[in-house]
Amino acid sequence: MSEVYAARRTRLKEYCNAGGSAAALVSRPANVRYLAGPAPRGAVLLLGKTEDLLVCAGPIEGRSAQERPDEALRVQTLPGTGGGDPAVAAAGLVAGQGADSLAVEEHHLTVARHRALGSVAPRLRLAGLGCAVEQLRVVKDEEEISCLRIGAEIADQALGELLESILVGRTERHLALELERRLVDHGADGPAFPTSVATGPNAGRPGHRPTDRRVEEGDFLSVCLGATYRGYRCEIGRTFVIGTAPADWQIELYDLVFAAQRAGRESLVPGAACRDVDRAARQVLDSAGYTEGLTALTGHGVGLEIDEDPQLSPAAMGKLDACVPVTVEPGVHLPGRGGVRIDDTLVVRPEADGGPELLTITTKELLAL
Amino acid sequence: MSEVYAARRTRLKEYCNAGGSAAALVSRPANVRYLAGPAPRGAVLLLGKTEDLLVCAGPIEGRSAQERPDEALRVQTLPGTGGGDPAVAAAGLVAGQGADSLAVEEHHLTVARHRALGSVAPRLRLAGLGCAVEQLRVVKDEEEISCLRIGAEIADQALGELLESILVGRTERHLALELERRLVDHGADGPAFPTSVATGPNAGRPGHRPTDRRVEEGDFLSVCLGATYRGYRCEIGRTFVIGTAPADWQIELYDLVFAAQRAGRESLVPGAACRDVDRAARQVLDSAGYTEGLTALTGHGVGLEIDEDPQLSPAAMGKLDACVPVTVEPGVHLPGRGGVRIDDTLVVRPEADGGPELLTITTKELLAL
Numbered sequence: 098m099s100e101v102y103a104a105r106r107t108r109l110k111e112y113c114n115a116g117g118s119a120a121a122l123v124s125r126p127a128n129v130r131y132l133a134g135p136a137p138r139g140a141v142l143l144l145g146k147t148e149d150l151l152v153c154a155g156p157i158e159g160r161s162a163q164e165r166p167d168e169a170l171r172v173q174t175l176p177g178t179g180g181g182d183p184a185v186a187a188a189g190l191v192a193g194q195g196a197d198s199l200a201v202e203e204h205h206l207t208v209a210r211h212r213a214l215g216s217v218a219p220r221l222r223l224a225g226l227g228c229a230v231e232q233l234r235v236v237k238d239e240e241e242i243s244c245l246r247i248g249a250e251i252a253d254q255a256l257g258e259l260l261e262s263i264l265v266g267r268t269e270r271h272l273a274l275e276l277e278r279r280l281v282d283h284g285a286d287g288p289a290f291p292t293s294v295a296t297g298p299n300a301g302r303p304g305h306r307p308t309d310r311r312v313e314e315g316d317f318l319s320v321c322l323g324a325t326y327r328g329y330r331c332e333i334g335r336t337f338v339i340g341t342a343p344a345d346w347q348i349e350l351y352d353l354v355f356a357a358q359r360a361g362r363e364s365l366v367p368g369a370a371c372r373d374v375d376r377a378a379r380q381v382l383d384s385a386g387y388t389e390g391l392t393a394l395t396g397h398g399v400g401l402e403i404d405e406d407p408q409l410s411p412a413a414m415g416k417l418d419a420c421v422p423v424t425v426e427p428g429v430h431l432p433g434r435g436g437v438r439i440d441d442t443l444v445v446r447p448e449a450d451g452g453p454e455l456l457t458i459t460t461k462e463l464l465a466l
Numbered sequence: 467m468s469e470v471y472a473a474r475r476t477r478l479k480e481y482c483n484a485g486g487s488a489a490a491l492v493s494r495p496a497n498v499r500y501l502a503g504p505a506p507r508g509a510v511l512l513l514g515k516t517e518d519l520l521v522c523a524g525p526i527e528g529r530s531a532q533e534r535p536d537e538a539l540r541v542q543t544l545p546g547t548g549g550g551d552p553a554v555a556a557a558g559l560v561a562g563q564g565a566d567s568l569a570v571e572e573h574h575l576t577v578a579r580h581r582a583l584g585s586v587a588p589r590l591r592l593a594g595l596g597c598a599v600e601q602l603r604v605v606k607d608e609e610e611i612s613c614l615r616i617g618a619e620i621a622d623q624a625l626g627e628l629l630e631s632i633l634v635g636r637t638e639r640h641l642a643l644e645l646e647r648r649l650v651d652h653g654a655d656g657p658a659f660p661t662s663v664a665t666g667p668n669a670g671r672p673g674h675r676p677t678d679r680r681v682e683e684g685d686f687l688s689v690c691l692g693a694t695y696r697g698y699r700c701e702i703g704r705t706f707v708i709g710t711a712p713a714d715w716q717i718e719l720y721d722l723v724f725a726a727q728r729a730g731r732e733s734l735v736p737g738a739a740c741r742d743v744d745r746a747a748r749q750v751l752d753s754a755g756y757t758e759g760l761t762a763l764t765g766h767g768v769g770l771e772i773d774e775d776p777q778l779s780p781a782a783m784g785k786l787d788a789c790v791p792v793t794v795e796p797g798v799h800l801p802g803r804g805g806v807r808i809d810d811t812l813v814v815r816p817e818a819d820g821g822p823e824l825l826t827i828t829t830k831e832l833l834a835l
Binding site: 203 | 524533570572574579640644646651801
């Protein structure tokens, strides 16, 4: 892995040099991890003129081999019990090395921290690094995709086991916790995001937080979960019906959302505009009259964070590349009645390679449980 | 509750007016919750010249009564599917109302968001609100302390049940998940922070993240958990020995950390300097030769966040007031051997009221499990 991290840092340095900054300070945790490997909380990466340095507030010792940063990096741990800010320490170091400008992540540093950097190194010009690291992260290598694939398998397993158990009478909160336990059972680092379980009138609500409502006969039950595996986060969402047979309105609504989700999936080709993927899914719901209450996104990138670029939305710019993992997750929620969400994680692949690779393979038939 | 929120907002406005800003924008989530009640993710609170306004990116509808913001507040939800920034929208609104300055939370807003506020309202002077809301939050009212007390009871229950079960052979990860499930079983909103379970050589490591290591005979087992109840977060940490009888070194180390923790607890009186509380605990460990590897803090405030002011550290400024809940949590970790942490949540009370109120009442005897 060390070569992979080094190659990523080289690409970023080329970008910085082209922008006129010899040095860069990466502070956003997922970006630090991308360029340096797993690091203690609050660690920052300094890409210097002559050397790269990971500045940590806490110790590396005691961390398991899998939780250590790139061993090729020099690590500096802040001394004492002062609780200092690694970013400020890094700015002091780079100023001491004679750098005249430092590119920083202005979308991550707060105004107060930025000012503290300026105070410790008043001659250092603080430039903006923009979202350069986030942009590097969009296209994944096969190692990263393999982590997502394993995470998706874990989520599929956890969900499959839940479906075999008795659901009626159990609360949303308990089902969510059980899913999270099963994710860890099957080898996840942990859940990729707070697991959402929504029953009856809650079903289909985007980002629903589990309540004490119990599963009842006739309910829609929608579930959204994901596993983190070696830092990579995937997502799956499914909707079921509780009882022997779904009602007609449930079948109709399900078929509609299914059609929208399929349209989104089928439009995932390298070169497709992100807004066109969004439109493909959205117009199926639109043309059935569900214009109100749709979410801002019908999908998004996943990776070291659960919500990354690209965004699949009406206002999105940019096009999809091969090897970009995204979710496709349209849904409809009818206030007071419930609704349907269907959510997959897929990797954009050229048609010659078989088209989009579905990572979350749990069936999308409407199951009556 | 509505009067409580209104009174808090009034206090903040008095502070802002004294600082020369007629309007303030609160964006840090715990601060928004303190002043406005539970609000959707990303919501910001605008304290205007004439009216207070909660600006939300997501809908309030569908939230349970307990998850809704103060009903006396006017709520504005951003329209459409644009995914706009409520802080930017609020700055535009207040500029439109003719305000000339706006105090913002520079320790929360990123440089990029701050710039976007400036762009949408170029004539608005952006001042600093400092940590004014955090300072208001330090001293709790009895309603807040009651939430912490219930949270502590829940954590005590979850921990007590775990101790009755068989531990040998189970992994740190599973024990942590079981504790979290039990927290929710007993009525917590969720864990107050990621539950830490550490066995053998991991025991006593501050902030240890659970691994697949299994509990073995003769291990130290240290556990740190907390419940969130109505938004308020408490913390308890205990260390046990697995097996019939602890070894001599384990008893010695335990007694030492216990003495340090007791010294910290006993120094919690209104008017005590925070650094003196830290020193009381720290010097017990220091004088036994454990100067290396001590954590930066021996305790911290708790409330809507798990780590709030005051900080109990050598460099801390300020004094304790009555009705301030803090943790006291010294520990020692011996690399390769393990260690001991003991952690309570207490409320500072005057001696006339019986001295510090212990919220986490699980025994601190060295139990052999």
